Amino acid sequence: MEFYFLALLILIMAAALGSGYPVAFALPGAAIITIGLAAGAGYIFAGSTDAYFHSGGPNQWLSAGVTNLRGVYWEVERDTLIAIPLFIFMGIMLQRSKIAEDLLVAMAQLFGPVPGGLGISVVFVGALLAATTGIVGATVVAMGLISLPAMLRNKYSPSLATGTIAASGTLGQIIPPSIVLIILADQLASATDQASTARKALHKEATGELSMPSVFDVASTSAGEMFLGAFIPGLLLVGLYMAYILVFAILRPKLAPAVPYEGKYDTTFVKTMLITLVPPLALIFLVLGSIIAGVATVNQAGAIGAAGAMIMAGYRLPKAGKSLYYPALLAIAALTMIGFVLANFDMNVKSIQDSTDMLGIILGAIAVVMLLVALVWSCWRVMNIEDTLAGVMLETAKTTSLVFIILLGAAMLTAAFRAFGGEELVKEFLLSLPGGFWMQFFIVMLVIFILGFFLDFIEIAVVVVPIVAPILLADPEANITAVWLGVMIGLNIQTSFLTPPFGFALFYLRGVAPAIVKTVQMYKGVIAFISLQIAALVIVGLYPPLVNYLPNRVSFLSESSPPPRNPKLQLCLEDYVGQQLAQSTATRDAISAARAMDLSVLPKDLAGDLTDGFDAADTALVELDSAFASADEVSAAADAYRPQQKVVRAIEKKVRRAEAHAKELSTTISRMRDESQASARAALEAEVAVLQAEIEHLKSEIPASWAEVNGTFQKLTKAENTARTKYRRAADAAYEAPQAVLAVLDANDDFAAMEQQLRDMKATIMTVPEKEAEGLVNDLAKAFGKIEGAGDVKKALGKARKALKAKTPDRDKAMAAYDDAVAAYEAQLGWRASADSALRSGLTVYVDGISDTLGVRQQPRFTREQALEMASCTSYHRDISLNF
Structure with missing residues (x-):
């Protein structure tokens, strides 16, 4: 019976969506109605409300849905969703301030003389808007209003023109910052936990071992990693679009003619280009660059983007005047000053030690005040010009509410789907498919592609991903990364905006396109771009480093990079060491040279x-x-x-x-x-x-x-x-032993400096009261304990302390132990000096010679070259199924 109620759940949801009922209420409504019907049917026909559930009962699954709802808002680890309203605000502000319109006009003038130049300019602007706004509807409408009439006026093919605009407008779904990437990251974070549990269970069943090596575990992802992973595939898609338009224009020039610029390429033109292009590009650099460099989290980058959009709107909306650019110039000066003080001063208020530190704090405070003044100034302008700020805030609230309500509704739907065994059914179906992981992956991608004909990206992301992602991530055959799976799903979901009958980009464009452009022409125009999206999907699927390399590179080059001893890196690290040994004899030469050293100057143990x-x-x-x-x-x-x-x-x-x-x-x-x-x-x-x-x-x-x-x-x-x-x-061991000896030699000066204190201790032991003398001897022993290689002196002093601390203090015994300490000290003074002159240079050469190979695991962090090698090696998916 569970299967029938599962089918009923899907049928009610499909009927509600097909009738135009709001998605935000169709998802939880279908869940609640189906759970209620199952409970009622169970009570009537089986005498138990739990009878027709896969496990548990209606109370449990309704509670699970409520728990999921609470989790969206109250789980501390899911604060990434805060970035959604910030990026929405940034996008709407840039749209309302007509910066998108300026970009389109400028790019059309710049690329117009090239074959297919207008189309290429639309793709270029679409990519820029994607990196600053990420809002498909606003981007498509803006470009449709501005560029479509110009393209038709210059005799562009209606199909090519509409297809270019619709496809370029969807780039915001894959080029970061993207709302869909944030949602996918949030969904995959919980999916990786489930996948990790499933893989551990699989390993235990296959091997009988209670614990699974961490190298086989499933790694989670974050919104920042998703942004980094999607960056190169997004650029790949832009390149495919541009290449297609250029080839089309060359082969059929009458359908995509060049449009010569009627003005002059003079200083005014250059100035216009700079004013139009530099601010959006600078904002992209600040937002994405801060994430890539590890300077800011996704939330912080969203705040940077929102503030930057406000400042740009502050000089774009008002009429020209002397003070037009004052807020923007003030903000630039403030940011420059902040960068200067961060680079040249210690900005920790608690660690102020002198006037220089205080100067840095004062300059930083002035810069922050300047930035706040610039923001308030720009905000005041935007608020008073056509009530723009209120409109942007209202649209941001509406869009954010829509996203979050769908997230909440999907949590209820997912709970109901699991209540009737849907998750187990999907899992069994996928695992029963012949062909292993790649057949499962193909079926999932095909289902998502087909769902894109009917559902929006948010519904697909929050309904399908939690069900299929744990299954795909747990499979050890491909051993895929969560970020790669997320980007692949993001690329696939992007097609949902173009695929009829419910391609939302087509609806947006149809609303602003002139009547001369037929709907059939629009559908025909997007076919080529859907094919290009599928081609990009295949390319990224066949070459995972396009996704994995950049997040890995940033991780390994960051201050919080994983240490060389990380268990997950050992296979790659050993491949790297093997390559270094094959390319150079430096390690073997260092070992041979070390063998020739005369170690007789050292004590036998060392x-x-x-x-x-x-x-x-x-x-x-x-x-x-x-x-x-x-x-x-x-x-x-x-x-x-x-x-x-x-x-x-x-x-x-x-x-x-x-x-x-x-x-x-x-x-x-x-x-x-x-x-x-x-x-x-x-x-x-x-x-x-x-x-x-x-x-x-x-x-x-x-x-x-x-x-x-x-x-x-x-x-x-x-x-x-x-x-x-x-x-x-x-x-x-090969690296630790010489390092230990070098540490002893490095402590020679500290060891020699202790001589007078040791000599003076004799009088202390003989004359000072035993309890006080015991404390002083103990302090001296601790001081020697902090010096590398001085353990024998510390041990002898410890015996002297015990003699003084005994119930019956024995000064003679303490003096005997003290004499042993002096003897040990004098012996060390002799061999330390000899060893320093005879061995230091040779040991240093040996350590340097093996540090990049045998000693790499002992390094506190990777060198840049090693980090890049690790990033490259770990970017490929390694099949680990033979271990299961």
């Missing part, structure tokens, strides 16, 4: 540790070669192992599903104790017997050779893992 370190370096090289050889053996055996593994894992999945179903039925049977339920109990028992027989039959289908084949392959993977573990330990 000399032994150093020798062990050099031995570990040789061991590390051998074990790394062994690891690579074992990896090659695993790769060679994988081709024969993988087909049988897939067959067995598929059978095991069926067995688990059958066992789970049998367990559920057994639980139901155990609760049916009334005699009136005897016939129903007997039917369920028969069904359990059938399931048990099916389970035994499935187990019999597992090849008899599987245990041997699996055991052999596991031995190969274990050999590789063992070799890698031995390499890591040896490499760490």
